[in-house]
Amino acid sequence: MVFSGGYDNRGPRETHKAVCSDCKKECEVPFKPKEGRPVYCKECYSKRKDSGR
Numbered sequence: 001m002v003f004s005g006g007y008d009n010r011g012p013r014e015t016h017k018a019v020c021s022d023c024k025k026e027c028e029v030p031f032k033p034k035e036g037r038p039v040y041c042k043e044c045y046s047k048r049k050d051s052g053r
Contacts (some may be wrong), residue, residue, distance in 0.1 A: 020044050 015028040021038035033039045040048060 024050075 013030050015030055016032050016052055018029050018033045018039040019025070020027050020041040022040055023042040025041055027039075027041035030040055
């Protein structure tokens with residue numbers, strides 16, 4: 001079995017514009033945001049993850 005070392009053959013990842021639910025800054029996320037679900041920028045997501053939430 002051969003691994004590609006983490007590289008994806010599908011090309012660049014598609015990103016979607018969103019507004020962070022915590023800091024309200026515009027950011028880009030690698031998924032299509034759903035209505036009614038919170039979206040966090042990289043910094044706020046890290047803070048939430050580190051706090052165990």
